[in-house]
Amino acid sequence: MRYLIIGNGAAGVSAAETIRANDPTGEIIIIGAEPYPMYSRPGLAYVLMNEVPWKQVMARRPEWYQRLQLSLVHGRVTHLDTAGKRVKLKNGRLISYDQLLIATGARAVPAPYPGADLKGVVYLDTLDGTRELRSQAKRGRKAVVIGGGITALELSEGLAANHVRTHYLLRRDRLWSAVFNDDEGQLLEEKIRSHGVKIHYHSELSEILGKRGKVNAVRLTNGEIIRCDLVGIGIGVRAQLEMVQNTPIKVDRAILVDQFMRTNIPHIYAAGDCAQVYDPWSETYNLDVLWPSAVAEGQAAGLNMTGHEHPYTKGIPFNACLLFGMHITAMGQINPRSDEADGELNVVQHLSRGSSELWYTYPRQYSSAWSKDGVNTVRLVLDGDFLVGALVIGDQALADPLRTVIQSRVNVSEILPQLKQGGSPMKAALEKLWIGIEAAEAGDNHSFGGS
Numbered sequence: 001m002r003y004l005i006i007g008n009g010a011a012g013v014s015a016a017e018t019i020r021a022n023d024p025t026g027e028i029i030i031i032g033a034e035p036y037p038m039y040s041r042p043g044l045a046y047v048l049m050n051e052v053p054w055k056q057v058m059a060r061r062p063e064w065y066q067r068l069q070l071s072l073v074h075g076r077v078t079h080l081d082t083a084g085k086r087v088k089l090k091n092g093r094l095i096s097y098d099q100l101l102i103a104t105g106a107r108a109v110p111a112p113y114p115g116a117d118l119k120g121v122v123y124l125d126t127l128d129g130t131r132e133l134r135s136q137a138k139r140g141r142k143a144v145v146i147g148g149g150i151t152a153l154e155l156s157e158g159l160a161a162n163h164v165r166t167h168y169l170l171r172r173d174r175l176w177s178a179v180f181n182d183d184e185g186q187l188l189e190e191k192i193r194s195h196g197v198k199i200h201y202h203s204e205l206s207e208i209l210g211k212r213g214k215v216n217a218v219r220l221t222n223g224e225i226i227r228c229d230l231v232g233i234g235i236g237v238r239a240q241l242e243m244v245q246n247t248p249i250k251v252d253r254a255i256l257v258d259q260f261m262r263t264n265i266p267h268i269y270a271a272g273d274c275a276q277v278y279d280p281w282s283e284t285y286n287l288d289v290l291w292p293s294a295v296a297e298g299q300a301a302g303l304n305m306t307g308h309e310h311p312y313t314k315g316i317p318f319n320a321c322l323l324f325g326m327h328i329t330a331m332g333q334i335n336p337r338s339d340e341a342d343g344e345l346n347v348v349q350h351l352s353r354g355s356s357e358l359w360y361t362y363p364r365q366y367s368s369a370w371s372k373d374g375v376n377t378v379r380l381v382l383d384g385d386f387l388v389g390a391l392v393i394g395d396q397a398l399a400d401p402l403r404t405v406i407q408s409r410v411n412v413s414e415i416l417p418q419l420k421q422g423g424s425p426m427k428a429a430l431e432k433l434w435i436g437i438e439a440a441e442a443g444d445n446h447s448f449g450g451s
């Protein structure tokens with residue numbers, strides 16, 4: 001049996017690992033377009049900030065592939081022949097398969113402006129791109145960054161850390177609006193300013209200007225010109241679908257797969273950022289461009305490719321990051337403004353790296369509780385008597401308890417007053433409930449409960 005995996009990222013590698021655990025003798029080939037072993041894409045922000053050397057983001061060593069007897073082929077797949085069950089690489093090589101997984105991920109949406117191909121237009125997307133971006137940042141003096149999500153914020157922070165005077169442009173007047181409410185946005189704004197980044201609200205780029213092939217300014221829609229030598233683009237990501245374009249594989253915004261990660265073509269699976277996965281609860285196909293989701297989808301695909309019937313069960317969307325010195329953990333349904341859930345956020349261009357559609361595609365009226373203690377905040381999102389989401393900024397002591405409480409779907413009606421009260425009563429009640437759930441899961445049902 002030959003398993004072929006296109007994509008050497010979180011989804012592809014976790015699928016390979018799972019296949020090997022279930023089929024000790026099958027041949028497993030991983031094709032990756034980049035000349036590296038698997039690396040951590042979230043780690044790229046820290047590479048840009050010079051906090052870690054680029055070699056440190058390698059998540060697997062070459063010996064790991066050898067030990068698991070995985071053949072890693074560096075090359076780009078350009079064609080997929082679903083009838084002949086084989087793929088063609090850019091160098092002309094043909095590789096056949098019995099079972100195929102497509103795990104090609106997503107890439108940054110290119111700048112949709114005149115001047116987008118000038119030198120100095122940069123993205124935080126791949127390892128090679130980030131290394132190039134860092135060397136350009138060392139020579140750059142002034143940058144303009146656009147985009148409403150986490151990538152644009154990471155770009156701004158990274159450029160500022162390289163002593164580039166950075167202007168951050170936002171079309172509207174809210175920071176990371178898919179996740180933050182106005183109060184949280186205010187906290188972030190203070191941090192951004194303290195890092196020397198200048199925020200321009202209600203500002204939209206219309207053109208990137210250059211001289212001799214290099215960026216030297218941007219023009220805004222109001223006619224204003226900002227001089228700069230770098231333009232950072234973080235306006236969302238798009239699934240890499242070129243290879244499946246002339247095939248019978250069904251796609252919408254990404255490759256459509258069922259709960260078993262199967263496409264509509266037998267023996268072909270898809271997982272990770274390039275897959276749009278059927279969710280039986282909402283009866284919709286969802287995008288999740290999160291690292292933990294890619295790992296879990298890869299594992300489910302790997303199991304099913306080896307003959308199991310294992311549905312992918314979606315965990316709660318979870319993201320932990322460090323932005324401008326603020327520790328932020330978002331989990332479950334964040335829904336900062338349910339009134340806007342069906343508005344402009346609900347398109348793939350606004351799905352930022354490290355984000356999930358589930359954060360804002362369920363237009364329900366939730367109640368919420370907000371607790372603030374200096375720079376530390378906790379926002380709880382409640383659906384009746386159940387906690388369905390939380391955003392923890394600063395002190396992360398409640399991140400794990402909240403994740404467990406949300407994931408285990410326990411009724412929190414008994415501690416609702418403490419949750420609404422915030423501060424130490426909320427903390428004590430959540431920790432007690434968490435300990436109870438953990439103990440119950442460990443088999444000690446007597447201590448379950450929270451009362």
Ligand SMILES: Cc1cc2nc3c(=O)[nH]c(=O)nc-3n(C[C@H](O)[C@H](O)[C@H](O)COP(=O)(O)OP(=O)(O)OC[C@H]3O[C@@H](n4cnc5c(N)ncnc54)[C@H](O)[C@@H]3O)c2cc1C
Nearest residue numbers: 007008009010011033041077104105272273289290291354
């Ligand atoms: C800067 C940055 C910050 C992020 N921060 C977070 C975060 O805080 N939290 C979080 O959860 N997620 C974050 N993410 C997103 C997370 O990294 C992705 O969700 C995850 O990497 C998706 O895994 P994947 O395997 O689907 O795709 P990728 O990791 O993108 O892997 C795709 C693989 O396919 C290969 N490939 C593509 N096309 C071809 C082809 N034609 N032929 C051969 N190989 C091909 C690529 O070379 C690569 O090996 C971040 C991403 C970036 C870039």
